[in-house]
Amino acid sequence: MFHRECPIPNPGAPPPLENPILPARTGLAWLLAMALTLLLPSFLQAAEGDRVVGDIAGEGIEGVVSMEETAAGVVLIEIVVEGLSPGHHAVHVHSTGRCEPENDFRTADTHVDGELQHGVRDPLGPHPGDLPNLHATQDGVAHAEYFTRGFTLGTEGDQRILDRDGSALVIHSGADDYASQPSGASGDRIACAVLRRAES
Numbered sequence: 001m002f003h004r005e006c007p008i009p010n011p012g013a014p015p016p017l018e019n020p021i022l023p024a025r026t027g028l029a030w031l032l033a034m035a036l037t038l039l040l041p042s043f044l045q046a047a048e049g050d051r052v053v054g055d056i057a058g059e060g061i062e063g064v065v066s067m068e069e070t071a072a073g074v075v076l077i078e079i080v081v082e083g084l085s086p087g088h089h090a091v092h093v094h095s096t097g098r099c100e101p102e103n104d105f106r107t108a109d110t111h112v113d114g115e116l117q118h119g120v121r122d123p124l125g126p127h128p129g130d131l132p133n134l135h136a137t138q139d140g141v142a143h144a145e146y147f148t149r150g151f152t153l154g155t156e157g158d159q160r161i162l163d164r165d166g167s168a169l170v171i172h173s174g175a176d177d178y179a180s181q182p183s184g185a186s187g188d189r190i191a192c193a194v195l196r197r198a199e200s
Contacts, residue, residue: 086140
């Protein structure tokens with residue numbers, strides 16, 4: 001029968017040295033795990049190539065908007081519209097996918113706001129749905145491209161715009177001053193597009 005002798009502790013001996021590498025590795029592993037926990041959901045919310053489109057319509061105004069999730073995780077937005085008055089027009093992504101001209105597109109509700117303030121000139125802004133002003137030429141045509149990380153085009157996660165009640169793109173009669181609440185003193189809503197997933 002085999003037996004193993006257990007060492008008898010020496011009361012006068014110093015305590016064993018702690019391994020300085022183990023806590024560091026444990027801390028690093030914890031940090032990596034936390035980072036992945038925070039980052040992975042945003043990658044899983046949308047996939048490269050996801051596309052959203054909408055038909056812009058208003059009184060004498062028509063056009064299209066398209067949005068594409070890119071490999072960098074940035075949404076590329078393209079807007080082509082005609083029938084606008086020359087000059088700058090505010091454009092925002094709104095939190096409800098309903099465009100009813102009889103009530104001045106109020107059914108599109110408020111901006112996709114992320115519980116932030118409106119405008120890049122507000123220290124607590126901008127809204128995820130805030131976009132730079134759209135410039136219409138003398139013939140009333142506007143063509144613009146934007147990049148945003150404010151929202152995703154996926155079907156999951158808090159940053160998605162295609163949630164249960166959808167989203168809409170709204171164009172205003174005037175320019176956004178990027179500071180005034182709640183929509184940059186940009187005037188009436190003159191055109192709207194319900195955003196929908198593009199057919200593959």
